Amino acid sequence: MGKNSLGEEVKDWIVSILVAVVLAFFIRYFIVELYVVDGSSMEPTLHNSQRLVVNKFIYRFKAPERGDVVVFRYPSDPSRDFIKRVIAVAGDTIEIKEGRIFVNGQLQNEPYILEKTRGSYPLSTVPAGRIFAMGDNRNNSEDSRFPDVGFVSHELLKGKAFLVFWPVSQMKTLP
Numbered sequence: 001m002g003k004n005s006l007g008e009e010v011k012d013w014i015v016s017i018l019v020a021v022v023l024a025f026f027i028r029y030f031i032v033e034l035y036v037v038d039g040s041s042m043e044p045t046l047h048n049s050q051r052l053v054v055n056k057f058i059y060r061f062k063a064p065e066r067g068d069v070v071v072f073r074y075p076s077d078p079s080r081d082f083i084k085r086v087i088a089v090a091g092d093t094i095e096i097k098e099g100r101i102f103v104n105g106q107l108q109n110e111p112y113i114l115e116k117t118r119g120s121y122p123l124s125t126v127p128a129g130r131i132f133a134m135g136d137n138r139n140n141s142e143d144s145r146f147p148d149v150g151f152v153s154h155e156l157l158k159g160k161a162f163l164v165f166w167p168v169s170q171m172k173t174l175p
Contacts, residue, residue, distance in 0.1 A: 034051060035051070035054050037049060037083060041084070041141035042083055042085070042137060044137075046083065051164070052161045053165055054158065054160065058159065058160050059154065059157050059160065063089065064086045064131050065086065066088065068086045069084070070083070070085075070161065072084070073156045075149055075150065082142075084133035084144075087103065088126045090127065091128070092132070094123075094126060094132045095124070096120050099117045099119075100117070113136050114139075114140075115139060117139065126151055132152075161174050
């Protein structure tokens with residue numbers, strides 16, 4: 001008979017499983033989380049039903065940057081999550097006129113958008129602790145241009161999307 005009794009081996013297995021569950025819980029709630037894209041507001045960058053990995057840890061150490069693709073809780077219903085691109089950060093001015101986006105007075109080069117933006121948005125300054133976020137499919141996106149979203153508080157940010165992993169044929173990293 002071996003050194004360990006059956007009872008000790010079962011105990012070792014239970015401890016190992018508990019450690020694995022605790023680690024998985026920690027990783028899921030504090031480090032990374034998986035998300036499913038719902039809708040077409042981020043086309044052509046992201047498509048409906050794609051699966052993403054979101055870094056939930058990054059914004060504990062640095063502020064969001066222009067161009068980040070972020071997941072945040074919808075301000076009017078925090079049980080829903082939105083996926084959008086950061087267009088302007090705290091202190092930036094944002095304006096949309098004649099379908100063109102201006103940040104700090106500079107016309108933005110946005111090769112990732114689906115089509116020219118319809119409508120306008122008055123010159124505004126992004127408040128401290130907030131971002132201005134828009135979908136890449138500007139004409140089919142509920143985003144910071146709308147009062148129910150507005151400037152998104154950093155407190156509502158869940159993280160930065162950095163990897164599309166499903167379907168495998170569409171796997172890619174995000175800026």
